[in-house]
Amino acid sequence: MIRGFLYHLQLTLRLNFRSRQALVYGYLVPVFFLLAFGTMFRNGDPPLLHQMSQLLTISVLGGACFGLPTALVSERERGLWRRFKLLPRALVPLLASTLLARIVLVAGACVLQIVLARWIYGTPFPRHPWVLAEGFAAVSAAFLGMGLVVAALADDVPAVQALGQCLFLPLIMIGGVGVPLLALPAWAQRLASFFPGRYAVEALQAGYSPGFAAGRLAFNLEALLLFAAAAGAAGARLFRWDSAARTGRAARLWIAAAVVPWLAVGAFSLSTERWQALDPADSAAAITSAELNAISFDQLPPDDGVVTPIAPPDFSAGLSPADKARLDAIAINLGTWAPANDSDPSQSIRALLNVAAVADVAEDRLEGPIARTILDLLFVRYRRADLVRGLAWIALRPDEGEVRGSVAEVGVPGRIDPKEARARSAIYAVKFLGRIRGRIPE
Amino acid sequence: MTPPPPAISVHGLRKRYGNVEAVSEVSFEVAPGEILGLIGPNGAGKTTTLECLLGLRAPDEGEIRILGIDARTRPDEVRELVGAQLQVSALPDAMTPRQALKLCGAFYGTPADPEALLRAFDLAERADSPFSSLSAGQARRLALALAFVNDPQVVVLDEPSAGLDPASRRDLHRLIAAQRSARRAVVFTTHFLEEARSLCDRIGLLDRGRLVALGTPHELMAGSEIRPRLVVETRPPLGRDDLARLAGVSRCDPEGAGWSLETESISRTLAALAALAEAAGSELTEVRLRKPTLDDLFFELTSHSAAEGDPA
Numbered sequence: 245m246i247r248g249f250l251y252h253l254q255l256t257l258r259l260n261f262r263s264r265q266a267l268v269y270g271y272l273v274p275v276f277f278l279l280a281f282g283t284m285f286r287n288g289d290p291p292l293l294h295q296m297s298q299l300l301t302i303s304v305l306g307g308a309c310f311g312l313p314t315a316l317v318s319e320r321e322r323g324l325w326r327r328f329k330l331l332p333r334a335l336v337p338l339l340a341s342t343l344l345a346r347i348v349l350v351a352g353a354c355v356l357q358i359v360l361a362r363w364i365y366g367t368p369f370p371r372h373p374w375v376l377a378e379g380f381a382a383v384s385a386a387f388l389g390m391g392l393v394v395a396a397l398a399d400d401v402p403a404v405q406a407l408g409q410c411l412f413l414p415l416i417m418i419g420g421v422g423v424p425l426l427a428l429p430a431w432a433q434r435l436a437s438f439f440p441g442r443y444a445v446e447a448l449q450a451g452y453s454p455g456f457a458a459g460r461l462a463f464n465l466e467a468l469l470l471f472a473a474a475a476g477a478a479g480a481r482l483f484r485w486d487s488a489a490r491t492g493r494a495a496r497l498w499i500a501a502a503v504v505p506w507l508a509v510g511a512f513s514l515s516t517e518r519w520q521a522l523d524p525a526d527s528a529a530a531i532t533s534a535e536l537n538a539i540s541f542d543q544l545p546p547d548d549g550v551v552t553p554i555a556p557p558d559f560s561a562g563l564s565p566a567d568k569a570r571l572d573a574i575a576i577n578l579g580t581w582a583p584a585n586d587s588d589p590s591q592s593i594r595a596l597l598n599v600a601a602v603a604d605v606a607e608d609r610l611e612g613p614i615a616r617t618i619l620d621l622l623f624v625r626y627r628r629a630d631l632v633r634g635l636a637w638i639a640l641r642p643d644e645g646e647v648r649g650s651v652a653e654v655g656v657p658g659r660i661d662p663k664e665a666r667a668r669s670a671i672y673a674v675k676f677l678g679r680i681r682g683r684i685p686e
Numbered sequence: 687m688t689p690p691p692p693a694i695s696v697h698g699l700r701k702r703y704g705n706v707e708a709v710s711e712v713s714f715e716v717a718p719g720e721i722l723g724l725i726g727p728n729g730a731g732k733t734t735t736l737e738c739l740l741g742l743r744a745p746d747e748g749e750i751r752i753l754g755i756d757a758r759t760r761p762d763e764v765r766e767l768v769g770a771q772l773q774v775s776a777l778p779d780a781m782t783p784r785q786a787l788k789l790c791g792a793f794y795g796t797p798a799d800p801e802a803l804l805r806a807f808d809l810a811e812r813a814d815s816p817f818s819s820l821s822a823g824q825a826r827r828l829a830l831a832l833a834f835v836n837d838p839q840v841v842v843l844d845e846p847s848a849g850l851d852p853a854s855r856r857d858l859h860r861l862i863a864a865q866r867s868a869r870r871a872v873v874f875t876t877h878f879l880e881e882a883r884s885l886c887d888r889i890g891l892l893d894r895g896r897l898v899a900l901g902t903p904h905e906l907m908a909g910s911e912i913r914p915r916l917v918v919e920t921r922p923p924l925g926r927d928d929l930a931r932l933a934g935v936s937r938c939d940p941e942g943a944g945w946s947l948e949t950e951s952i953s954r955t956l957a958a959l960a961a962l963a964e965a966a967g968s969e970l971t972e973v974r975l976r977k978p979t980l981d982d983l984f985f986e987l988t989s990h991s992a993a994e995g996d997p998a
Binding site for chain 1: 740741742762763765766768770772774775776777778779780781785788789790792793794816832
């Protein structure tokens with residue numbers, strides 16, 4: 245059985261590369277979409293960074309709505325699956341290898357898009373490749389499950405095209421896959437919550453975002469896996485190896501079983517404010533006003549204590565010229581330090597607080613003045629709304645985004661445990677937020 | 687000591703498609719090394735019977751056992767033992783015969799050597815050619831080769847000679863006949879009655895889902911009520927009424943330039959015919975005896991189908 249599975253997997257991949265039609269639909273069409281997106285979004289900074297997840301989703305969706313069911317239905321029409329049915333214990337491994345081969349083929353198309361985007365437009369490679377891989381696996385599972393249902397329902401290849409378009413077009417147009425959610429009106433964003441496409445796009449975008457929202461990513465992955473389980477079960481249950489067989493009345497129940505999770509997840513998203521589109525350029529976009537208002541400013545360590553000290557506003561009067569010069573140098577360095585100038589404002593804020601955290605844990609002689617310098621810098625550099633959202637993200641999601649154990653390049657020596665840096669950054673974030681919102685007097 | 691089970695045992699098989707009973711109360715057994723041919727008009731239920739045997743269709747009633755194993759409850763064990771060729775079974779265009787044999791063989795514990803099969807089915811030269819480039823005969827031979835990929839004990843072939851040229855058909859007949867010595871049981875369907883007569887140990891005649899006759903070709907003919915015919919030509923021609931009144935003649939039909947006389951007694955009719963010709967001054971220019979054939983039996987037993995139309 246394993247031998248058959250592996251040989252069929254290898255054979256399916258080899259035969260795919262001998263089929264001109266498969267190459268055109270599998271690879272040329274994704275490249276066409278890349279070029280089309282590139283034409284529209286080439287002026288982004290960096291170009292296409294926030295559209296890559298849409299492009300990758302389209303590739304997976306195309307493979308699921310058209311590639312997989314077309315292959316399955318045409319093989320069924322030729323009697324190939326009837327022949328397979330005569331083999332002992334073969335249908336499950338053959339179907340599994342067909343699905344796995346499709347995932348490999350779609351992954352190839354996605355890698356091609358990523359490499360070409362880098363080469364043609366200078367789009368950065370994914371910042372978190374493993375997060376992207378995780379998202380890709382979940383998106384593939386969800387969409388290929390839908391592809392199995394399409395293959396089961398379609399009586400012939402033209403019917404695959406018709407059914408596939410019924411899925412593909414709504415997801416592209418109002419599902420957040422082709423047209424960005426942010427470009428859609430609020431009602432359409434709410435409607436998109438009932439389609440799996442938006443969760444796919446957000447899950448894949450996490451691989452590109454500097455500081456992705458881990459909580460939101462987990463929700464998206466769970467939603468996609470739920471879609472995958474329901475559609476996969478329905479597709480497997482309705483699978484037809486014989487073209488003469490027709491789906492019975494029970495098929496309606498299985499189709500309903502595949503679609504109910506869309507409705508359930510959509511309803512949950514609406515009830516928890518997750519329907520609003522995330523700004524892919526802002527890691528803190530997922531923070532809700534309810535979460536923000538729930539932040540407590542009680543029981544914070546004192547500013548003149550050992551943990552997360554902050555010098556008073558007029559601290560410079562008591563500093564030596566050498567200390568003043570060092571603080572000036574740190575401020576200048578922060579102005580050009582790449583992590584503090586990330587295209588994601590919230591991640592930049594996290595990087596600045598990271599510096600204060602290192603100074604604090606490493607017991608820098610100027611830890612309090614460094615924290616005050618950074619607070620002043622934040623006020624100067626960011627709009628209040630961005631600052632509030634970014635600080636709330638750091639306070640509420642200490643484990644998201646990127647942090648460093650060492651920031652010696654900005655003039656703050658010492659190496660600390662990154663976990664410690666996250667914890668101290670979160671406390672600083674609450675302290676800064678309290679000041680901005682007038683909850684902590686200076 | 688209990689005797690070994692038959693290679694194939696089918697009892698009380700029934701299969702309906704909606705309101706149409708495609709197979710009704712079909713029962714037969716096939717011993718190891720025996721060749722059974724299933725004949726019948728289109729829609730008689732031949733293919734449905736084979737598909738039930740192969741587990742491609744779930745029977746509504748009846749029992750199917752392969753070498754004593756219940757095909758309905760232990761289908762995968764049965765599939766290990768059975769090799770099959772279906773009427774329609776194309777492969778992906780780009781797949782080669784060698785790849786197809788390796789792929790199907792990979793699901794069996796001890797598959798046959800693909801190279802040996804390629805040679806045995808005269809496909810060695812096209813082993814690496816895409817399926818789309820094979821001729822109809824080569825594709826049919828590949829389908830047959832796939833039936834032997836698991837070195838089966840039971841072989842089921844659905845119209846194996848359809849689409850084959852005479853030379854390929856002769857090779858196929860040799861192949862089927864050779865299964866006797868390998869102690870493989872073979873069931874195959876065919877529309878060629880001569881093929882069934884020459885190859886089969888027994889023949890089953892299906893009509894409208896029922897097995898209306900089953901036996902050796904000799905038994906079938908011996909049990910038939912079809913009478914022999916004398917084909918007669920005279921100069922000058924004798925009249926139909928005179929011939930129809932001859933001793934033993936039950937029916938008189940025109941045939942070619944003469945008459946075909948169905949008779950209950952060849953000798954009595956011949957004697958009466960000679961006397962009639964002598965009396966009428968007519969010369970017997972041709973007298974041929976035509977014994978009933980399988981074709982006659984087939985048409986006799988299935989003639990109502992042609993008249994009433996096929997059920998499915």
